[in-house]
Amino acid sequence: MNTHNGALAPTTELKPDPASTVVEPIMAVEGFSFAYGDKPILRDIDFSVGSGEFVCIVGPSGAGKSTFLQCLAGLRQPTQGRILFKGQAVTEPPAELAVVFQDYSRSLMPWLSAQENIALPLKSAGVSRRERDRRALDALAEVGLEGSADLYPWELSGGMQQRVAIARALAYQPAVVIMDEPFASVDAQTRADLEDLTLRVKQHLGITIVLVTHDIDEAVYLSDRVLALSGKPAVVAAVVDVDLGADRDQIATKERPEFAELRSQLYRLIRRPAAVEGEK
Numbered sequence: 243m244n245t246h247n248g249a250l251a252p253t254t255e256l257k258p259d260p261a262s263t264v265v266e267p268i269m270a271v272e273g274f275s276f277a278y279g280d281k282p283i284l285r286d287i288d289f290s291v292g293s294g295e296f297v298c299i300v301g302p303s304g305a306g307k308s309t310f311l312q313c314l315a316g317l318r319q320p321t322q323g324r325i326l327f328k329g330q331a332v333t334e335p336p337a338e339l340a341v342v343f344q345d346y347s348r349s350l351m352p353w354l355s356a357q358e359n360i361a362l363p364l365k366s367a368g369v370s371r372r373e374r375d376r377r378a379l380d381a382l383a384e385v386g387l388e389g390s391a392d393l394y395p396w397e398l399s400g401g402m403q404q405r406v407a408i409a410r411a412l413a414y415q416p417a418v419v420i421m422d423e424p425f426a427s428v429d430a431q432t433r434a435d436l437e438d439l440t441l442r443v444k445q446h447l448g449i450t451i452v453l454v455t456h457d458i459d460e461a462v463y464l465s466d467r468v469l470a471l472s473g474k475p476a477v478v479a480a481v482v483d484v485d486l487g488a489d490r491d492q493i494a495t496k497e498r499p500e501f502a503e504l505r506s507q508l509y510r511l512i513r514r515p516a517a518v519e520g521e522k
């Protein structure tokens with residue numbers, strides 16, 4: 243599976259790297275295009291996500307990142323091409339896929355406790371009461387909120403609410419978690435804490451994460467690979483391997499010269515939409 247299919251040849255030193263080929267894809271995007279009515283948004287995207295991989299998607303505002311995630315999650319259907327989850331075409335949200343959105347204040351039910359919020363989708367899925375309680379408490383412990391099961395969203399800080407939203411996704415025991423700007427509504431310190439929490443949880447549970455962010459630093463810090471979208475309609479500008487090792491540290495990793503180089507490459511790529519269009 244060639245993860246660089248459909249990518250424009252970048253003018254930077256980025257080159258398709260055979261080492262980044264996904265050996266065991268859990269999700270695949272084949273010949274994908276999407277339009278809202280007659281307005282093309284995303285074009286000719288071929289991409290795959292490896293099992294256990296952390297992939298971030300970056301691109302200019304309005305490029306279609308959220309739309310792409312909605313298609314990956316089975317909430318919208320491609321105009322052309324197809325999306326596969328474990329080899330099966332995605333026609334509705336896959337059972338083993340969970341989504342975390344940016345706006346925690348709207349994603350949690352204010353009249354339900356943290357534990358009840360986490361258990362709610364499990365109830366809809368027919369999971370027994372006992373199993374719901376066990377999974378909700380385990381998920382709360384996973385995000386460091388073991389003492390907050392009985393608290394209501396309005397009794398929790400923004401960062402804690404977003405941790406409950408992450409716990410709700412984890413309690414579903416997904417193979418893949420899709421996150422759309424999940425840390426955009428919290429302060430910088432909380433954001434860094436949530437990034438580290440997400441990395442820890444991903445490593446501990448072995449899940450696959452696909453995350454959209456505006457923040458190039460965040461994308462490089464979190465990712466195994468970054469998918470950069472650019473142009474109108476957006477195409478794959480590049481797929482960038484992030485060889486920074488599994489252990490990331492907010493200070494030490496960001497001080498590494500490789501980190502600065504990757505960040506600069508990505509900035510250059512997504513800041514030249516006009517040039518990308520001209521190349522087609």
Ligand SMILES: Nc1ncnc2c1ncn2[C@@H]1O[C@H](COP(=O)(O)OP(=O)(O)OP(=O)(O)O)[C@@H](O)[C@H]1O
Pocket residue numbers: 278283301302303304305306307308309310456
């Ligand atoms: N439901 C919709 N109907 C029609 N057009 C839409 C709809 N949702 C989004 N769009 C348009 O599609 C384009 C892509 O939007 P999308 O939200 O996917 O981009 P994005 O890259 O996530 O943007 P941002 O980074 O600003 O959140 C935009 O031009 C937007 O106005």
